[in-house]
Amino acid sequence: MDTEILARIQFAFTVAFHYIYPPLSIGLGLLMVIFEGLYLKTGNKHYEVLTRFWLKVFAITFGIGVATGIIMEFEFGTNWSVYSKYVGDIFGSALAAEGLFAFGLESTFLGILIFGWNRVSPKVHFISTIGVFLGSMFSAVWIVVANSWQQTPAGYHIVGEGLNARAEITDFWEMVFNPSSVDRIIHVWQGAFLAGAFLVLSVHAYYLLKGRYVEISRRGFKIALIVATVISLTQLLSGHSSADGVAKNQPAKLAAMEGHYEASSPADLYLFGWVDDKTQEVRGIKLPGGLSFLVHQDFNAPITGLDAFPKEDRPTQVNAVFQFYHIMVAIGLFLIGLTIYASFLWWKKKLFNKRWLLKIFAFSVLLPQIANQVGWFAAEMGRQPWVVYGHLRTNEAFSQEVSSNQILFSLILFFVVYTILFLLFLYSLNKKIKKGPYEEIQTDLQLV
Structure with a gap:
């Protein structure tokens, strides 16, 4: 298989697997x-137990x-050396800020949070909880800032030419607040809150169904x-x-998200469909002119379509971008309907009478995770x-010295290790859930 494709698959796999966990933490x-x-x-012990x-x-x-996030930074150097050199000045500052001001804050207060029960005052412990929460949010900020700069570069200039070219920061805050960063940070936070x-x-739905706690x-x-x-x-607004x-800022990506090909014409909004890139047709259910209305009211x-761009500048997998984007939107709308209906039943005092709900x-835990994953795939494949x-094409950014066999071997190795870690996570999580919240606090009290 082509070296570039393997390098992309490996990085996509490691990022997607890692991204199961940070949203849950936030x-x-x-x-x-x-x-x-x-x-x-309130002093209510139920909230302490929770x-x-x-x-x-x-x-x-x-x-x-x-454990799953560390490996990605090494991949920058091994598989994407040209890319690393090009964005090193930009990413270096953002990732350094993430390590110093986010991960450091989170990990420091986490020690107090875990081991501080009955050893520090309740207010100090609560401050530690806030510190851990803010640390996890700040971590997302700097990672999203770095990625958003790839989408909408700002606050930089290019030094050198050809393989020696690299981006240097000219305005740090312009780089941080690039045109897409704020919207994307808010959207990522909200996806994490939902996860x-x-x-x-x-x-807790599982416990209620079982009649426990x-x-x-x-x-x-x-x-x-x-x-x-x-x-x-x-999240609908963000x-x-x-x-x-x-x-x-990225009209070609938007066109791919809705399968819009005509260079300049009103664009439809599809509820679902299938894109045939060869015939440039989309088969599905649509709202005529719906995308034009959402963008321009x-x-x-007219909306700029894919035909306005040379083929070499278009997203290469239009149907995949279309499907990932629409899966994300469909899940988002379903979660809105589900939560509003449940809130209505709560108001009617019938919420816990509906076992089917x-x-x-109980199974809805998968939906925000799927939406987070496909949303990132749509964003990255659409770029x-x-x-x-x-500025820098993907086929110019990977390391020329690394062979396809080396990447394939490491990809298989990562798959095995990450599968073990995932099974360990599921085992530990299942053990905690079966053990229950009260057993946890009783065990802690016995150790004091």
Whole structure:
């Protein structure tokens, strides 16, 4: 297989696997802050138990996330040396800030959070919980800033030519607040909050179905439902804002997301469909002029299509971008409907009478994870054939010295190791869930 394709597959695999865990850490961090804040305010022991239980799950998630994330930075140097040289000045500052101000903050306070029960005051422990949560959020900021710079470069100039060319920062804050970074940071945060909230909803729905820990599960479920409802609705707004930015800064990506080929004409909005890149046709259910209306508030406004770009400058897998994008949107709309309906039943005092709904919530933990994954695939594949949009092509960025056999061997090795780590994560998570929240706090109290 082609070296470039193998290098892309390897990096996509490692990033996608790693990205299972950081969203859960961010989302669980928010829920832990809420649970412990309610405990401090009310003195209700149920909230203390919830905090302690989800802290155990957070620690497992954090540990696996760190283990799976380190390898990606080595891949920059081994498989993508030209790319690393080109973006080194940009990414160096962003990743250094992530390590110093985010990971350091998170890991330091995590020690107090895990081992500080009954050793520090409740207020100090709560501050540590907030510190861990903020650290996880700041970590996402700097990673998304670095990736957003690839999408919409700003605050830089190019030094050198050819293989010696590299980007240097001219304005740090312009680089940080590049045209896409704020929208994408907000959208990533919201996706993470939903991942954490639906994990909490899933576990407590499972307990309620089994008739275990009913009182504490009702409390945890309701709080997570509030978070999930608010965030799923506001994510619709951030997604729209982000799409507006794509229309302005990356029109070829937007065209691929909706399978729009005509160089300048009104664009339809598809609910679902299938793109035939050879015939440049999309078969599916659509709202005529819908994309034009979302972007320009006019059903007849022209949208730049793929035919306006040379073939070598278009996304190479239009149908894949289309499908990934629409899966993300469909899941987002489903989560909005699910949470609003559940909130309505809560208002009617019928929420916990619907076992079929609790079963949906028990399995719904997968949906935000799938949406997060396919959203990133749509964004990254839609940027192709550029690794730095408009400047550095992907086929120019990988290491010429690394052979396809070397990448294939390491890919197989990573697959084996990551599979073991994933099974270990599932085993540990399942063990904690079966053990239950009260057993956790009793064990902790016995050790004090």
